[in-house]
Amino acid sequence: MNTTKRVGRPRGFNCDEALMAAVEVFWTKGYEGASIKDLTEAMGIKAPSLYSTFGDKLNLYKQAIERYLSNDACAPMVAFESEPDIRKAVRAFLEAVIDYATQNESGTRGCFLSSCVSTSAGEVEGVDELLKKAIAETDARLAKRFELEKEKGALPDKFPSLERASLMFDLRQGYIFRARAGLKKNTMTLDLDRRVSIILD
Amino acid sequence: MNTTKRVGRPRGFNCDEALMAAVEVFWTKGYEGASIKDLTEAMGIKAPSLYSTFGDKLNLYKQAIERYLSNDACAPMVAFESEPDIRKAVRAFLEAVIDYATQNESGTRGCFLSSCVSTSAGEVEGVDELLKKAIAETDARLAKRFELEKEKGALPDKFPSLERASLMFDLRQGYIFRARAGLKKNTMTLDLDRRVSIILD
DNA sequence: ATAATTTTGTAATGAACACTATAAAACTTT
DNA sequence: AAAGTTTTATAGTGTTCATTACAAAATTAT
DSSP states (O other): OOOOOOOOOOOSHHHHHHHHHHHHHHHHOTTTOOOOHHHHHHHHHHHHHHHHHHHHHHEEEHHHHHHHHHHHOOOOHHHHHHSHHHHHHHHHHHHHHHHHOOOOOTTTOOOOHHHHHHHHHHTTTTHHHHHHHHHHHHHHHHHHHHHHHHHSSSTTTTTOOHHHHHHHHHHHHHHHHHHHHTTOHHHHHHHHHHHHHHHHO | SSSOSSSSOOOOHHHHHHHHHEEEEEOOOOOOOOHHHHHHHHHHHOHHHHHHHOOSSHHHHHHHHHHHHHOOOOOHHHHHHOSSSSHHHHHHHHHHHHHHHHOTTTTTOHHHHHHHHHBBBBTTTTHHHHHHHHHHHHHHHHHHHHHHHHHSSSSOTTOOOHHHHHHHHHHHHHHHHHHHHHHHHHHHHHHHHHHHHHHHH
16 A cells, blocks of 8 residues: 555656756747757657656646746746845846846746747647736735735835736836847846836835 | 849749738747748748748748838837827827737737747847847837927926836837737726826826 | 740658657566 | 566657759740
8 A cells, every 4th residue: 555656667757857857948949949859858858758748749838837837936036025125125026037037048038938928829729828827926926015015014005016016027028028139137227226116106 | 224124034922022921920920830831821922932032931030020120010109109199199009009919810919029039039040139129229219209208398308218118118018928828908908097107207 | 036044833852840659678566 | 476567768650841953934135
């Protein structure tokens, strides 16, 4: 009655690590641009293992998206939530977005969601659902912090939390787009202070 | 000495129309997702004609981008520039963005630039240059209108035109992203008035 | 008319694609 | 140790991919 030991030959790779490697590949190459060869090589497994564990390419893609979403370790969100002062937190969020978008090893990659959506949402079945969920969750997560600040008295009672949360989200998209086009960090950082004011005041 | 008549068999298709058809295909399918078959069928020509007139797929892609950029008929820009009252103009811009992103025949397509950049910029040589130019031009075009309004006295002298222009641009990216995920027009229109205030006040 | 030139359609090229049949390998169960 | 089960690697499957060789077709130049 051992629940951990399954019958048959044990899997020779870590399922989760393989999935994270797949995220990386889709991230840089897009859904169509990522070949099974690219994926298997990055994941360190052969094609039959990929197909038996993750299904086909589309299924792997969806699982990679969910893996990314469930990670919660999106750098800008962490920066935003870990900084106690709300004004500094907003600034840290935007800075992290810019960093995230510009200083990635394999050139500018933007955000996995942004990258994935344009290649696949609408074209590939089921992907838009995942993204809708992700947007709503991110908006809510940002708004929650604003609500907490209102309770603390750091923000006025009539502060429109959800509205400003989605504003932050949209600014993020703008930075990502600019970074993809190759704009440099220093040019994007210029009006940071005023953008913080726009969000909070 | 006839300059219009060239020697040899005349081209049986309109070069510009074919290029616009190519834009449509890249728009909906992305660079990698668009096959030569897709392209030739939409353009109404056979592969050899495509290659002799536009070079290879990458060259066609770049020409399609430039064709799109030189069009200047981007609906939100037109809406923004043709409305005399600046407040209404900003609102019209945002409304047009939302319309543009949500009510396209083949599902939600977003913007050609946004679609094209994520598939190809960074991965495909030369594309990021085209986009950088496009962003700078759009920012400048929006800012120019703000400057005119300052001269007219409709905006304060210290109004940061370029900053607010890029803010508008970035909000646009956010809407496009949301539309791609399948968000509906009415949910995005909710905080439109406050977003106009954010841009102008 | 004939020659020269360019575009066109047909059909093919090799490469890369997503995906899988098969059998050996590695484990648990009996 | 033999049987049963699952994963693995090898080596393919047919399809689609971007691209092009070739010759007929359509025009201008001589």
